[in-house]
Amino acid sequence: xxxxxxxxxxxxxxxxLAGCGSASGPGQSTGGEHKLVVWDWKSGDPSAAxxxxxxxxxxxxxxxxxxxxxxAQPFDQYYTLLGAAIQAGEGPxxxxxxxxxxxRDRVDALVPLDPHVAEDRNRLTGWDAFVANGQTYASPVTLxxxxxxxxKKLYRQAGLDPDSPxxxxxxxxxxxxxxxxxxxxxxxxxxxxxxxxIQFFLSGLGSGALTDQEYRDWIAGNRDWSSPNVKRIFELxxxxxxxxxxxxxxxxxxxxxDSFAKFQSGEAAHVIGLxxxxxxxxxxxxxxxxxxxxxxxxxxxxxxxxxxxPFDGGIGYAVAKWTADPAIAADxxxxxxxxxxxxxxxxxxGAIAADTSIDVSKAGPVxxxxxxGISGGEPALHVALSSETLDLMGRLSQxxxxxxxxxxxxxxxxxxxxxxx
Amino acid sequence: MAAARAGRWxxxxxxxxxxLATIYPLVxxxxxxxKTRREYxxxxxxxxxxxxxxxxxxxxxxxxxxxxxxxSLIVVTCAVVLLLWLxxxxxxxxxxxxxxxxxTLFLGCLAALxxxxxxxxxxxxxxxxxxxxxxxxxxxxxxxVAQFLPFTIFLMASYYAHIPAEIVDAARIDxxxxxxxxRRIMLPMGTPALISVGILDALFCWNDVLIALLLMPSAGNxxxxxxxxxxxxxxxxxxxxFAAGVxxxxxxxxxxxxxxxxxxxxxxxxxxxxx
Amino acid sequence: MxxxxxxxxxxxxxxxxxxxxxxxxxxxxxxxFSFTGDGERDGTAVGLDNYATLFDDPLFxxxxxxxxxxxxLLPVAVAIPGLLATFIYLRVPGHRVFRGVYFFPAVLSPxxxxxxxxxxxxxxxxxxxxxxxxxxxxxxWLGDPDIALFAVVGVHVWxxxxxxxxxxxxxxxxLDSTLLDAARIDxxxxxxxxxxxIVPGLxxxxxxxxxxxxxxxxxxxxxxxxxxxxGGPGGATYLPEYYIWIQQGQLDRPALASAASxxxxxxxxxxxxxQISLLRRSGRVD
Numbered sequence: 001x002x003x004x005x006x007x008x009x010x011x012x013x014x015x016x017l018a019g020c021g022s023a024s025g026p027g028q029s030t031g032g033e034h035k036l037v038v039w040d041w042k043s044g045d046p047s048a049a050x051x052x053x054x055x056x057x058x059x060x061x062x063x064x065x066x067x068x069x070x071x072a073q074p075f076d077q078y079y080t081l082l083g084a085a086i087q088a089g090e091g092p093x094x095x096x097x098x099x100x101x102x103x104r105d106r107v108d109a110l111v112p113l114d115p116h117v118a119e120d121r122n123r124l125t126g127w128d129a130f131v132a133n134g135q136t137y138a139s140p141v142t143l144x145x146x147x148x149x150x151x152k153k154l155y156r157q158a159g160l161d162p163d164s165p166x167x168x169x170x171x172x173x174x175x176x177x178x179x180x181x182x183x184x185x186x187x188x189x190x191x192x193x194x195x196x197x198i199q200f201f202l203s204g205l206g207s208g209a210l211t212d213q214e215y216r217d218w219i220a221g222n223r224d225w226s227s228p229n230v231k232r233i234f235e236l237x238x239x240x241x242x243x244x245x246x247x248x249x250x251x252x253x254x255x256x257x258d259s260f261a262k263f264q265s266g267e268a269a270h271v272i273g274l275x276x277x278x279x280x281x282x283x284x285x286x287x288x289x290x291x292x293x294x295x296x297x298x299x300x301x302x303x304x305x306x307x308x309x310p311f312d313g314g315i316g317y318a319v320a321k322w323t324a325d326p327a328i329a330a331d332x333x334x335x336x337x338x339x340x341x342x343x344x345x346x347x348x349x350g351a352i353a354a355d356t357s358i359d360v361s362k363a364g365p366v367x368x369x370x371x372x373g374i375s376g377g378e379p380a381l382h383v384a385l386s387s388e389t390l391d392l393m394g395r396l397s398q399x400x401x402x403x404x405x406x407x408x409x410x411x412x413x414x415x416x417x418x419x420x421x
Numbered sequence: 422m423a424a425a426r427a428g429r430w431x432x433x434x435x436x437x438x439x440x441l442a443t444i445y446p447l448v449x450x451x452x453x454x455x456k457t458r459r460e461y462x463x464x465x466x467x468x469x470x471x472x473x474x475x476x477x478x479x480x481x482x483x484x485x486x487x488x489x490x491x492x493s494l495i496v497v498t499c500a501v502v503l504l505l506w507l508x509x510x511x512x513x514x515x516x517x518x519x520x521x522x523x524x525t526l527f528l529g530c531l532a533a534l535x536x537x538x539x540x541x542x543x544x545x546x547x548x549x550x551x552x553x554x555x556x557x558x559x560x561x562x563x564x565x566v567a568q569f570l571p572f573t574i575f576l577m578a579s580y581y582a583h584i585p586a587e588i589v590d591a592a593r594i595d596x597x598x599x600x601x602x603x604r605r606i607m608l609p610m611g612t613p614a615l616i617s618v619g620i621l622d623a624l625f626c627w628n629d630v631l632i633a634l635l636l637m638p639s640a641g642n643x644x645x646x647x648x649x650x651x652x653x654x655x656x657x658x659x660x661x662x663f664a665a666g667v668x669x670x671x672x673x674x675x676x677x678x679x680x681x682x683x684x685x686x687x688x689x690x691x692x693x694x695x696x
Numbered sequence: 697m698x699x700x701x702x703x704x705x706x707x708x709x710x711x712x713x714x715x716x717x718x719x720x721x722x723x724x725x726x727x728x729f730s731f732t733g734d735g736e737r738d739g740t741a742v743g744l745d746n747y748a749t750l751f752d753d754p755l756f757x758x759x760x761x762x763x764x765x766x767x768x769l770l771p772v773a774v775a776i777p778g779l780l781a782t783f784i785y786l787r788v789p790g791h792r793v794f795r796g797v798y799f800f801p802a803v804l805s806p807x808x809x810x811x812x813x814x815x816x817x818x819x820x821x822x823x824x825x826x827x828x829x830x831x832x833x834x835x836x837w838l839g840d841p842d843i844a845l846f847a848v849v850g851v852h853v854w855x856x857x858x859x860x861x862x863x864x865x866x867x868x869x870x871l872d873s874t875l876l877d878a879a880r881i882d883x884x885x886x887x888x889x890x891x892x893x894i895v896p897g898l899x900x901x902x903x904x905x906x907x908x909x910x911x912x913x914x915x916x917x918x919x920x921x922x923x924x925x926x927g928g929p930g931g932a933t934y935l936p937e938y939y940i941w942i943q944q945g946q947l948d949r950p951a952l953a954s955a956a957s958x959x960x961x962x963x964x965x966x967x968x969x970x971q972i973s974l975l976r977r978s979g980r981v982d
Contacts, residue, residue, distance in 0.1 A: 037639075044651060071640040074651040076922070080941065083948055084635060087543055088550045091638070105948045193838070194926055249819025251929040252839030257660070258818070261462055287462065387947055395755075399930035402841050433788040436780065440790075440797045442854070446812045447800060465815060466822060507711045514707035526708060531972075533719055534907070535964035537915035539940040540957035543950055544725035545718065552717075567718035570711055572908075579904060583870075599703035617866060621859065628805035630919070646805055667808050674803045679796075 036068045036332055038317070039082065040096035042349075044072030051345035059335035063328055082106070093323035094332055097138055099129025099313040100383040101390060107132045111319040113139065116330035124337060124354040125374065126313025129383060138316030139337045140354035141345070142276040145311025146204040146380060147370055149284060151185075153292040154269045158182040165296040169208065169236075172299040176245055179269045187245035189268035191259030192401065193252055195394020200255075201237055202393075203310040203380035204272035208298035209233050210305060210381075219379050225415035229302055234407045236301065238400045251398050255279070264288055275352045276314050281366045282350025295366050297373075309373035310380035313354060389417045447671075454665040461661050476665035480652060486669060488641065489648040494673075496558055496644060497626045500565040504573045504622045505615050507566070512577025513607045517589055518599065527578060533571035538631060546635055554636075561636050561644075565626045573618050580614040581607065620681055627674055645670050723961070730955035734948075746955035756956060759934040760963070762845060766913045766935075767967060769849055773909050777857040778902070781864035782894060795865070799858035806916065809855045810923030814838070817847060841932035844925050848933055849913070852920055856912055860905045867901030906971060914964060936960040 042048045056068055071092065073081055079102065085091025086109045097103040103110075112135040121127070126140035152162035158179040166172040176187035190197050207215060209229050217223070224230065240246055247253065247262050260279045263271035264287040273279040284293050298307040317336050319329040335341070342353035346360065352367070356374055360367045382390060393414060399405040453461060455472035480486065514520070515527050545564070546555065554560030584607075592602045608615075633644040643651070649666040652659075733742040750756045780798065784791045801809065817823050817837040824834040837847045875893050895902065918937050925933045927942070936956055944953035 039638075069640070071638065072651060073638075074634070074647070076650070077634050079946060080944065081634060081638060083944060083950070084543055084546045085638065087950055088547050088555070090550060090555075193928060195928060249834075249836050249839050252817075252819055252836050252844075254814070264462070286459075391942070391947065395928065395931045398928050399841075402839070402929055404841060404930060430789060432783045433790050433794075436783060436788065436794050437790060439780075440794055443797055443800050443858075446804075446809070446816070449815075450808075450812060507714070510707040511711040514704040518704045518707075520704040523704065526712070529715075531907070531968065532965060533715060534911050535915075535968050536719065536723060536961055537918075537937045537940075537957075537964070539918065539937045539944075540961055541719065541722040541726055542940075543944060543954070544722035544729065547725070548718065548722050563714065563718060567714050570715060571719075574711060576904075579900065583900075599700050599707070603707065613866070617862065624803065630805065630807055646807075650807060663811075667804075667811075670805070671803055671808070675800070678799060678803060 034066050036066060036094060036323070036329060037092040038068060038070045038094040038096075038332070039073055039078075039085075039092040040070065040317075041073055041075035041078050042096065042315075043070035045349070047349040048345065050348050051341050054341040054344050055332075055336045055338065058338050058341065059332050062331055062335070066328060068332065089322060091320060091322070093320055093329045094317050095320060096141075096315055097130070097318050098315055099126070099138075099140070099144065101385065101387040103130055103137055103316075103318060104132045105387055107135075107137050109321050110137045111321055111323070111326045111330070112137060113319065113330055113333065116327065117334060120334060120337060123339070123357070125356050126311070126316075126354045128379060129313035130316050130318070138313075138318035139333050140313035140316045141337055141342065142314035142351040143311050143354055143356075143374065144277070144314030144380075145275045145309055145352075145370075145377065146200050146272050147275060147295045147309065147373075148204055148270055148298060149263070149273045149281070149366075150270045150294045150296055151263070151266060151268075151288060151292060152294045153289070154179055154183050154185050154266060155294075162294055165294065166299055167297070169299045169301040173245070176269065180244075183266075183269075185266060186247045186268040187270060188240060188247070189259045189263035189271040190241070190246040190250040191253035191255035191262075192250045192394075192397060193254045193258075194256075195391075195397055196255050197250065197259075198237060198393055198397030199382040199390065200272040201397075202233055203382045205236070205298045205301065206233060206381040207310060207378060208305050208307045209236075209301040211302075212306060215378060215381075218381055219384050221384070223384075223415075223418055225411045225418065229305075231407060231411060232301060234400070234411060237397065238407060241401050251401050260284075275311065275370055277349070277351065280350060281364065281370070285364070290364050290366075293366055295369050309370070309377035311374060311377045312379050312383045314351075316354075385418065388420075389414060392417045450664050450667055453661050454668050456661050458659050458661055476661045477669065479662050480649075480666040480669060485640075486645065486648055486666070489643045489645045492558065492642060493627065493645040496561050496565070497623055499558075499562045500569075500626050501619050501623045503562065503566050504569055505619050508570060508573030508577050508618065509608065509611055509615060510603065511570075511574045513581050513603050513611075515574065516578035516581030517584060517586070517607070527575075530571040530574045530578070534575060538568065542631075542635060549636055556637055556639050556642055558642070561633060564632050564636050565629070568632060569622050569625055573622060576618050577611065577614060580611060584610060616681055620678065623677065624674055627670075726954045727958050729951055730958050732951050734951045738951075742951075746952050747959070749952060750955055750959065755931050755934055756936070756939055758931055759936045759939050760959075762933070762935055763914060763963060763967075765845065766849065767910070770906070770910055770913065773849075773853050773857075773913065774860065774902070774905050776853060777860035777864055777905070780857070781861050781868060782890060784861075784865065785868045795861075798861050801855045802858035804855065806852075806855060806919030807923055809851060810920045813851045814924055838925050839929055841929050844929060845933045848917065848920050848924050851924065852913065852917055855920075856909075856916075860909060863905055863908075864898070864901060867898045871897045903972075907968065910967065910971060911964075914967070936963070 043052055052070060059066075059068060082091070082095060086106065114136050117136065117139050120139060124140050126143050127136055130136055130138040130140060150162075150165060155162035159182065160175055160178060166175050173187070179185055180187065192198065209232050210218065211229065214224070214227060214229060241250060247259065247268050253259050253262075256278055260271065260273065260283065262268055263273075264284055271279070273284070281293065281295075297309070300307060317333045319326055319333060323329045337354065339355050339358065342355045343358050345351050346353045346358055346363075350363070352360075352371065356371065360371050382393075385393070396405060396410040396413060400407065400410060449466075452469055453465070454476050455469040455474070457473075460467075460470060511526075515523050515530075549555045549560050549564065552560070554563065588606060589602055592606050597605060628646055629644075630646050630650055633647045637643060637647070649663070649670045652663045652666045730746055731741055731743060732738070733740050733745070780794070784795050815821060819834060819836055819839065823837065827834060835843065838844050871894070875897065876889070914935075915937060917935055918941065921927060921933055921935060921938050927934045927938050937960065940953045940956045940960065943949045943956060
């Protein structure tokens with residue numbers, strides 16, 4: 001009897017040992033009355049430091065007794081972790097979301113913010129990306145869109161005029177041929193490894209293919225996947241690659257590091273990029289002289305189309321259902337979208353902030369041109385689609401490039417998925 | 422004999438090529454870690470012009486790595502100690518004692534090996550939350566133990582099954598209880614296997630990202646590997662800093678391996694008795 | 697002595713307790729969960745609906761086909777470390793160096809190995825540069841649906857063969873060297889030596905490596921897939937574990953993910969049992 005007892009004691013000791021040091025760890029992850037926990041993928045970034053500091057200071061002025069803890073999660077795993085937290089029913093009080101399907105899929109776990117953010121309505125742009133069932137679930141922090149950037153230096157080297165970029169698709173492709181002949185650079189830098197290339201292509205060029213009526217119907221949810229103009233976009237997707245307009249190996253090229261790097265190093269004359277975060281003017285400015293970077297409206301693919309800037313709310317903070325006091329959490333969301341804070345975010349991280357009254361003149365002509373397009377801009381085509389349809393579209397786009405599916409078949413599958421979504 | 426010797430030289434050529442292929446990625450990573458971002462974007466493969474340790478410093482400081490390092494060290498050490506201890510007890514019982522259910526247990530361990538972590542990911546997070554162990558070090562230790570215990574038991578049981586029954590019987594005749602046999606005979610005899618399994622377990626725990634991410638959501642509780650992966654933000658493209666983080670995380674494991682390498686290879690001869 | 701009869705149970709109790717609470721119970725929860733609905737039907741019993749959805753989904757079926765392919769590749773993944781261990785055991789020139797160096801990749805986290813090989817296998821990367829120098833056209837290692845899975849498996853083998861090698865070498869040290877010496881004096885050629893001396897002598901080790909390699913192939917490719925191909929191109933490199941992760945995390949369908957998990961678990965058990973019985977039947981296991 002003596003020995004088992006000794007074993008039991010040893011086992012208890014070992015379990016105690018396993019707990020070593022845990023006392024120094026922080027307590028619960030869920031915030032109580034006096035603590036708010038925020039999840040995002042930005043707060044670890046030095047370029048967001050000034051933004052968060054201003055937001056925290058603003059919030060501390062309103063609720064001096066509440067501490068705020070920001071937890072930066074790796075973006076790769078962010079939505080998986082969030083999903084696990086939601087299913088476990090405990091997690092952060094406030095969380096960052098991308099606009100569109102990402103947040104719409106999860107509104108069951110969120111608090112509608114409409115009563116709390118009424119004052120910010122007119123000051124901020126991009127709300128629609130965070131609306132589901134007629135209610136708003138997050139306040140926009142940045143705007144995200146898909147301008148067509150181009151390298152003026154390559155235009156000049158090819159003997160073309162960089163100050164009047166082509167306005168029709170026909171001119172566009174013939175100029176690309178000239179650039180390829182004279183400089184060796186491809187037309188588009190394309191990375192489709194994540195299957196996101198098609199989203200950029202569809203939204204970046206879609207306003208040049210669809211009629212105004214078609215565009216509005218698409219955004220409103222009446223999408224006709226069999227219309228000739230929609231089909232044209234997907235045909236062009238396959239064609240541009242088959243005719244050598246894209247950089248090589250698109251299916252194995254990652255977008256966010258590789259394809260943008262190719263554009264920056266002059267391997268391609270154009271790239272459909274972003275407005276905020278990355279793959280945008282500030283990023284490109286590191287390697288391309290500001291005077292050599294241009295931005296152009298989408299070339300007109302079909303007659304009767306009026307190209308516009310595709311943009312939506314980019315990222316926004318939302319409030320979780322389980323937070324102790326939604327009003328306090330909503331105040332934190334408001335502090336995260338004050339003009340002061342967003343000004344810092346624009347200056348440091350190069351974001352196009354949701355507050356369009358912010359002065360962007362210091363950021364250069366490209367930014368002014370993008371911001372001037374916001375008033376005439378339209379929501380991006382791909383943001384209207386469900387996560388599931390986007391996932392399928394990504395896979396089909398890769399199959400279109402490798403030739404293992406036809407455009408008709410791909411559109412039929414997308415139509416079916418869209419109906420279910 | 423001469424032909425055989427020539428054959429051996431022939432075999433060592435592709436083996437040397439493979440050896441280079443195993444080292445090159447580490448060399449590559451080291452090289453990238455010593456570059457500036459600009460150098461990296463312009464040419465990924467060229468040797469760093471002026472090697473500098475800035476990235477290592479940035480990685481260490483920006484991620485609060487010192488703290489993560491401590492967490493990793495504590496969690497992995499506790500987990501490996503527990504794994505070896507519980508694994509060797511259960512392995513000894515299953516491998517060299519006959520009792521009702523020992524076979525079932527062995528097959529159960531085998532079956533448990535076949536459960537990918539993704540399969541139990543969500544229910545496990547919920548179970549941990551119910552036990553109040555979510556976001557605590559003991560919780561992560563237990564999760565690692567649960568994850569790698571089947572492997573450990575399986576290995577120890579296979580090893581102990583090789584030790585002849587006469588040894589156990591002789592020890593019993595000397596007046597040892599089962600526990601005595603375990604402590605005086607089996608633990609010492611199992612040392613080579615314990616070291617090998619311990620190293621593998623330590624490696625698995627140290628390199629794990631998924632389990633630690635899932636069960637340690639708060640920033641202060643991260644493990645080193647999670648800290649390294651979070652160096653890649655949403656679209657972060659500062660690969661050199663990431664590479665520096667990778668190096669920081671890989672060095673301890675390499676050191677441990679080099680230290681124990683002799684033990685691993687020096688033979689598991691204890692189990693084979695002759696005469 | 698009564699206590700001693702209970703000793704085995706005392707020895708296994710803590711391990712069993714942990715496994716029941718943290719493996720078996722979550723597994724049962726998950727299986728139970730797979731019969732409930734997602735989204736609007738959250739928490740309601742839906743019978744076999746999730747399973748019907750799964751087997752209608754070409755993506756999931758494709759991932760199961762890939763599992764079959766991996767099982768076929770298994771002997772290769774075992775033979776490589778086995779052969780290397782044999783040569784090291786036979787003391788080819790440089791064997792000490794090889795023994796130390798071959799384990800290095802196993803030290804790296806799959807996430808990191810994947811990130812490195814992304815660079816090495818890029819379309820304009822060094823692998824294709826080498827091919828170009830030899831006069832062969834570039835290969836789209838990770839962008840061609842017929843090649844991508846093999847590329848990922850190749851990296852997986854590169855990253856894990858060191859483990860199997862260590863196990864093999866440990867097995868070799870238990871081998872009776874007099875047998876080998878006798879065979880060598882006979883001038884037995886290497887293939888015969890392997891087949892008649894080494895394989896029977898290492899049957900247990902080989903069985904063990906087979907099982908662990910299979911588990912590695914079918915359950916720990918996630919990190920590599922995630923970093924290297926994201927299941928692409930066009931879903932060509934989907935494996936069930938990746939499918940589970942996507943449904944669970946990206947598409948927020950935990951119940952469907954649980955159903956996929958259950959199917960994967962059953963597949964693993966069936967494959968495992970088949971494998972063990974095959975190895976037994978081949979009469980090479982005592």
